[in-house]
Amino acid sequence: MKVQVYKTFTAEEEETWKILFTNLIEERENLIHPYFKIGLEALGVSEAHTPDLAEVNQRLKAKTGWQGVPVEGLEEGDSFYPGLRDQKFPIGNFLRSKDDLAYTPAPDVFHDLYGHIPFLFEPKYAKFCQEYGALASKYLDDPKRLRMYERLFWFTIEFGLIKTEEGPRIFGAGIVSSKSECHYALSDKPEILPFSIEALAYQEFDIDHIQERLFILENEDQLYDCLAEFDEVVKNADDSKEIPAIMKG
Numbered sequence: 001m002k003v004q005v006y007k008t009f010t011a012e013e014e015e016t017w018k019i020l021f022t023n024l025i026e027e028r029e030n031l032i033h034p035y036f037k038i039g040l041e042a043l044g045v046s047e048a049h050t051p052d053l054a055e056v057n058q059r060l061k062a063k064t065g066w067q068g069v070p071v072e073g074l075e076e077g078d079s080f081y082p083g084l085r086d087q088k089f090p091i092g093n094f095l096r097s098k099d100d101l102a103y104t105p106a107p108d109v110f111h112d113l114y115g116h117i118p119f120l121f122e123p124k125y126a127k128f129c130q131e132y133g134a135l136a137s138k139y140l141d142d143p144k145r146l147r148m149y150e151r152l153f154w155f156t157i158e159f160g161l162i163k164t165e166e167g168p169r170i171f172g173a174g175i176v177s178s179k180s181e182c183h184y185a186l187s188d189k190p191e192i193l194p195f196s197i198e199a200l201a202y203q204e205f206d207i208d209h210i211q212e213r214l215f216i217l218e219n220e221d222q223l224y225d226c227l228a229e230f231d232e233v234v235k236n237a238d239d240s241k242e243i244p245a246i247m248k249g
Contacts, residue, residue, distance in 0.1 A: 001071050003069050013050065014049055016101070031182050033164065036118050036170075038122075043060060045114065059121075068112070072092075084130060093109065094108050132157075148202075149234065151203055156172065159205075162219070171217065174211075181211075185214060193214070194218075195222055203215075
């Protein structure tokens, strides 16, 4: 990763952070898996100001060994997956414009630090992400199989849903950092499919459009225990295999 010095945010950016954070109060309380709020509070992330990354990392490393690393923008696979393996999560070292709160051209500090880092306070989740990064890193020179790992990350860590006693909840950071995505994901609009290793391995996605097809976990362990089986599917992938008809968009 091309690590940067964590930036000092301007007064306008601090106001933007506060708006983004306070706009999601209802969603944190009612729509997102409890792990997220627990992590936010334990790491000292609040609406008061943009997070002190050094303080966040001190608390996070003490709990799970992870740390956030400020980077210029979107990390490519050859640095992203080894970073996960080494318990380092990239933090986009900028904040989206106040003029367009719903859009960021690349993952910013709100998506990365607000969206992803709180989940990494949960030890089993953190362990899964490290093991995932180690396995994905084996395929850096194999685009087809690396893409299968990208799909697993996308439909779980970024855009996953999970069943709870209170009903379906959001489990993906790409959803939790967006008010509109939170409400869309739990509405009757997207197609919700049961978590399936085979389906995830071949389900393509488009980062530029709202996710019209999502997968829902029965519980956390269904994700945490899937990597050995998923890697077998990846290793044995048939290069000529078509995406099953049910999975085609």
